[in-house]
Amino acid sequence: xxxxxxxxxxxxxxxxxxxxxxxxxxxxxxxxxxxxxxxxxxxxxxxxxxxxxxxxxxxxxxxxxxxxxxxxxxxxxxxxxxxxxxxxxxxxxxxxxxxxxxxxxxxxxxxxxxxxxxxxxxxxxxxxxxxxxxxxxxxxxxxxxxxxxxxxxxxxxxxxxxxxxxxxxxxx
Numbered sequence: 008x009x010x011x012x013x014x015x016x017x018x019x020x021x022x023x024x025x026x027x028x029x030x031x032x033x034x035x036x037x038x039x040x041x042x043x044x045x046x047x048x049x050x051x052x053x054x055x056x057x058x059x060x061x062x063x064x065x066x067x068x069x070x071x072x073x074x075x076x077x078x079x080x081x082x083x084x085x086x087x088x089x090x091x092x093x094x095x096x097x098x099x100x101x102x103x104x105x106x107x108x109x110x111x112x113x114x115x116x117x118x119x120x121x122x123x124x125x126x127x128x129x130x131x132x133x134x135x136x137x138x139x140x141x142x143x144x145x146x147x148x149x150x151x152x153x154x155x156x157x158x159x160x161x162x163x164x165x166x167x168x169x170x171x172x173x174x175x176x177x178x179x
Contacts, residue, residue, distance in 0.1 A: 014061050014078035019054075021084040022063055026051040029094030031068065034084040036076060044082065049074070050096040053104035064107050066096070073107075075116065112141070114154070114162035121155045122178065124162065128152060130172025138173060151176060 018034070025032040032051055035044040049065035052073070056062075061078040087095055115121075128139045128150055138152070145151035156162045166173050 014081070018078055018081050018084045019061065021086055022051060022054060022078065025084075025086045026054065028086070029096055029098070031087040031095045032065075032084055033087070034076075034081045037080045037082075047076070049076065050098075052098050052102055053107070054078070055104060055108035057108060062108070064104060073102075112161075112165070114156045114158045114165065116157065116161075121157045124154045124156045124178065125176040126152050126154065126166065127174045127176050128169075128172065129174070130169060132169075132172060135169060135172040138169065 022032060024030075029050075031048055033046065033048045036047045037044045048068040049063070050068065051063055051065045053064045054061060055064060063076045063078055063081075065074060065076060066072065067074045125145055126138075126142070127148070128135050130136075139150075142152035142154040145153050154162065166175060
């Protein structure tokens with residue numbers, strides 16, 4: 008298991024090279040809570056620094072989905088050497104690293120699958136009113152908001168700060 012919270016210069020150099028040349032990169036990735044790493048192949052769209060960590064925004068080839076990979080959880084990064092001098096992919100024209108890397112809530116960060124959670128906001132405190140502006144509106148109720156959650160632990164901790172003014176509706 009990778010224990011350092013800082014990425015190695017070697018991994019950052021490989022990712023920078025792959026990004027510059029638009030080459031696929033393979034690496035062993037240790038996700039949050041995973042005991043063993045998994046081999047990943049990704050098409051790098053950009054590197055960004057957020058909340059004290061470097062992240063690679065990339066299309067996960069196996070999942071065919073855009074993911075953020077924390078660079079400090081990578082090992083053995085290698086650039087695809089097939090067809091040198093030729094890009095392996097093109098970054099979609101609509102992709103904006105600035106927009107993608109915008110500050111996210113702790114429960115949204117991660118590379119795992121997300122689920123939708125619905126929360127009933129009943130409080131009238133400033134915090135509850137601010138929370139009512141987050142997530143997406145629920146068409147069934149004006150006091151409910153929907154959130155895309157990847158980290159249940161972070162989401163639950165956030166909900167607990169409302170002391171009952173924010174109640175999860177679904178999933179149970």
